[in-house]
Amino acid sequence: MTTYYTADYILPITSPPIKGGVVAIDENGLIVGLYQSNDPLLHDKELIRCAGVLTPGFVNGHCHLELSHMKGKVPKGIGLPKFLSTVMAERSTAEEEVEKAMVDADRAMFANGIQVVGDHVNTPVSATVKAQSPICYHTFVELIGFDPAVADDRVDQARDTEYEFEPQRTSITPHAAYSCSKKLLRSLSDKVDDKNIFSIHNQESDEENKFFRYKQGAFLDFYKENNISHDHMTANGKNALQNSLQFLPEDNRVLLVHNTYTAPKDMDYVARIGRDVYYCLCPRANLYIEGRLPKIQSFVLSKQKIMLGTDSLASNDTLDILEELKTIHAEFADLSFETTLSWATINGAKALRVEDQYGSLEVGKSPGLILIKNMDSLSLTAQATVERIV
Ligand SMILES: [Zn+2]
Known part of the structure; x- marks a missing residue:
């Protein structure tokens, strides 16, 4: 009918x-x-x-369903390195609580009009919720490993996690430049085909850039607090974006997520090296963690492919793309709704290669x-x- x-x-x-x-x-x-x-x-x-x-x-291009139990647990405005430490400390929550929070978050996203989600995981805990959901999920299994010695094991572990999601859509992705060694990025390059999509947390804080350029700033405290060795690293004058992209295979699509401190010269760099990049903006999470928004006009002026995400309930009060759109329009009044709505729909669908059905x-x-x-x-x-x- x-x-x-x-x-x-x-x-x-x-x-x-x-x-x-x-x-x-x-x-x-x-x-x-x-x-x-x-x-x-x-x-x-x-x-x-x-x-x-x-x-x-809507297409929610960036989420972490498995962090849904952390709603309201992280104070606002503490900056990225402290945010990461807090999230890592909250990882040991009881299984039932995690499960219930994921089910609630999945239902809330569907009710909020979200049809497709790009979702980051470190574990297989969200596989059942996703299999039973009316939402189409693309799961990004995150690689984390700043110690070069663990590189090969970490890729194999991520592959095991990926199998738990079969037959759902999945990719293996580096978490961020500051959490993956060069060796891990290279090892990943050898082990994925060119359909694998990368989705990398990029320049969410200026501390990332400071760490790579000068080996200074709050990330040194973060590594120390969490017993993560950075002895293998030397300052190389390049920022976080350059330190991830240059070690990843050239033909794979990359979603760069957050981009709060991404400058026009970074976009020029991406264009110059000919990468297939989508910029995923998560404005409410940026306000939650860092208290500032990306320079959205710069992305618009240079005609970048923009998509939107909510990030997780650890860094957002709600998983609601309409609220992300309101946040953008409140700050950037010149943008037309037709433009930003295309970011929230077809651009995300294309980025996740589901535009034949969605967006x-x-x-x-x-x-x-x-x-x-x-x-x-x-x-x-x-x-x-x-x-x-x-
Ligand atoms: Zn994220």
């Missing part, structure tokens, strides 16, 4: 907005038609009328359907809310 939905606007994303348009969806969530308001094919159809803007489901309202896709209410025509307001329709 086909259901016909109409609203003030339909925003298909890959084609222009349709005022008073109609989207037709079958019982399996497949889009079977997209119509202008006056299309004669609609004359005998019963329409479900919605007040607001209909869009495809836009097109016949033949099953991207979910969400209603954004309390809009001011096509402008997002602070009062906007989201309701899942399909």
